[in-house]
Amino acid sequence: MTRPAFDQVEFLDHITTITAQWERALAASGADAAVVPAGIAQMYFQDDQSPAFHPNPHFARFYPDDHCEQSVLLVRPGNRPKLYFHRPASYWYQPPTLPDWAETAFDVETHDDDETLMTALVKGVSAYHRIALVGPAESCELNLPLKAVNPKALVNRLQYARGTKTDFEIARLREATEVGVRGHIAARDAFRDGGSEFDIHMAYLGASKQQESKLPYPNIIALNEHAGVLHYQHYDRTRPEPAHSFLIDAGGRSGGYHSDITRTYSATPGDEFDDLVAALDAKQRDTVAKIKPGLSFVDLQARMHRDVADLLVRFDILRCSAESAYDRSVTDLFFPHGLGHLLGLQTHDVGGHFATEDGELAEPPQRFPSLRFTRAVQPGYVFTVEPGIYFIPSLLKELAGTDAGRDVNWAKVEALVPCGGIRIEDNVLVTDDGVENLTRPVFDALD
Ligand code: GLY
Ligand code: MN
Ligand code: MN
Numbered sequence: 001m002t003r004p005a006f007d008q009v010e011f012l013d014h015i016t017t018i019t020a021q022w023e024r025a026l027a028a029s030g031a032d033a034a035v036v037p038a039g040i041a042q043m044y045f046q047d048d049q050s051p052a053f054h055p056n057p058h059f060a061r062f063y064p065d066d067h068c069e070q071s072v073l074l075v076r077p078g079n080r081p082k083l084y085f086h087r088p089a090s091y092w093y094q095p096p097t098l099p100d101w102a103e104t105a106f107d108v109e110t111h112d113d114d115e116t117l118m119t120a121l122v123k124g125v126s127a128y129h130r131i132a133l134v135g136p137a138e139s140c141e142l143n144l145p146l147k148a149v150n151p152k153a154l155v156n157r158l159q160y161a162r163g164t165k166t167d168f169e170i171a172r173l174r175e176a177t178e179v180g181v182r183g184h185i186a187a188r189d190a191f192r193d194g195g196s197e198f199d200i201h202m203a204y205l206g207a208s209k210q211q212e213s214k215l216p217y218p219n220i221i222a223l224n225e226h227a228g229v230l231h232y233q234h235y236d237r238t239r240p241e242p243a244h245s246f247l248i249d250a251g252g253r254s255g256g257y258h259s260d261i262t263r264t265y266s267a268t269p270g271d272e273f274d275d276l277v278a279a280l281d282a283k284q285r286d287t288v289a290k291i292k293p294g295l296s297f298v299d300l301q302a303r304m305h306r307d308v309a310d311l312l313v314r315f316d317i318l319r320c321s322a323e324s325a326y327d328r329s330v331t332d333l334f335f336p337h338g339l340g341h342l343l344g345l346q347t348h349d350v351g352g353h354f355a356t357e358d359g360e361l362a363e364p365p366q367r368f369p370s371l372r373f374t375r376a377v378q379p380g381y382v383f384t385v386e387p388g389i390y391f392i393p394s395l396l397k398e399l400a401g402t403d404a405g406r407d408v409n410w411a412k413v414e415a416l417v418p419c420g421g422i423r424i425e426d427n428v429l430v431t432d433d434g435v436e437n438l439t440r441p442v443f444d445a446l447d
Contacts, residue, residue: 006101014168015105018061023077025157033128035144036073037135052213056135057345058158064255067096070114074124082107082124084117156359159351163342164380170429172257173382174438179252180259181442183208188265191246197221198235208252216258217347220249227420228392230337243267245419258347260384261439262425273419276315280389283307284424288385291428291435295377301339301368304387305331320407330404333395338371340384343427348372381430390421
């Protein structure tokens with residue numbers, strides 16, 4: 001295992017920024033300290049095995065390393081956070097080591113068993129009266145004088161604040177992008193070399209140097225009609241013949257931060273599916289170029305549906321005006337997911353529906369219930385832009401027998417169903433006056 005080397009100044013600035021956010025949030029919630037457990041992997045039912053450990057993201061934002069199971073942070077206004085580092089004296093598993101950067105940011109106590117750690121923590125909180133726990137409660141079953149467990153007034157503020165990335169977080173997101181793009185390039189080559197879904201998946205893991213259990217989300221490696229299953233989860237060992245299309249939605253992680261990248265390829269350069277991929281790619285680039293502070297992502301979602309309507313008409317899939325395809329919600333059946341979501345320590349990062357830091361919600365419009373991001377766009381936000389066009393028989397059959405159904409060129413749809421669908425997904429950073437595409441320049445540099 002290698003650990004990325006952090007810029008120490010950037011890391012300490014990050015800790016200063018988020019500690020200040022915690023102090024404001026604690027004050028607003030009426031708590032005077034917070035216990036933040038990293039958590040512990042939950043075993044499968046009646047088993048001694050568990051899925052891979054994922055730390056509590058509130059802990060991970062302070063401590064950008066996965067090897068922290070059962071460690072606990074105590075956030076104390078006016079002081080450096082205190083880390084109770086759990087390093088079990090185990091010979092079954094490799095115990096974690098304390099990274100160099102930890103003692104630069106935190107007061108650290110190391111404990112080799114959970115009981116002495118908990119005793120020390122009880123002592124550490126004894127100076128406080130209104131203590132909140134932020135994280136999985138079951139991982140911290142202790143005699144702490146807790147006043148609240150995950151109080152909304154505190155957690156909403158923390159989740160809202162996570163929308164704006166610090167320089168340290170942006171650096172990790174750039175690394176996560178590079179990890180993902182290395183995998184994407186190898187995966188595309190494996191597809192062109194005749195690989196099966198499984199072969200492509202293995203090529204992705206090898207080139208991005210990621211173990212499967214540490215991926216930001218399960219790789220979506222979809223050939224042919226599998227590309228029309230939005231979160232397709234299998235890896236067929238045999239390549240379909242003929243292969244028509246390949247959709248890959250796969251990301252990388254660095255310091256706990258995720259990238260989330262999708263590309264779609266035709267098996268036959270220059271065929272109609274290939275042209276449709278290129279046309280959607282151009283619309284996606286135009287959409288990204290429009291992003292700037294103050295923009296409404298809900299408006300961008302609606303505009304993308306108009307673009308999808310244009311393409312469906314231009315490619316003779318719909319025989320009506322683009323406007324009427326949009327107005328009658330026909331595009332919703334070809335593009336049935338949201339245009340994007342916030343990205344960070346979680347792939348679908350939290351807080352996308354918050355209108356205010358108090359947790360007042362900006363609900364998605366009725367027409368687009370699966371839109372995960374309704375906040376007004378601000379500098380420092382990182383999110384995905386991922387339009388799609390799919391040919392999903394179970395959805396399109398809703399059109400059969402309707403007025404709109406008469407405007408569908410069913411022969412063309414039938415010809416495209418074996419290709420599944422198209423999604424193009426980049427990750428973008430909002431700047432003071434516009435946007436930076438984090439993904440495309442990395443493809444250009446590494447390809
Ligand atoms: N990879 C899941 C998504 O794009 O939202
Ligand atoms: Mn994705
Ligand atoms: Mn996504």
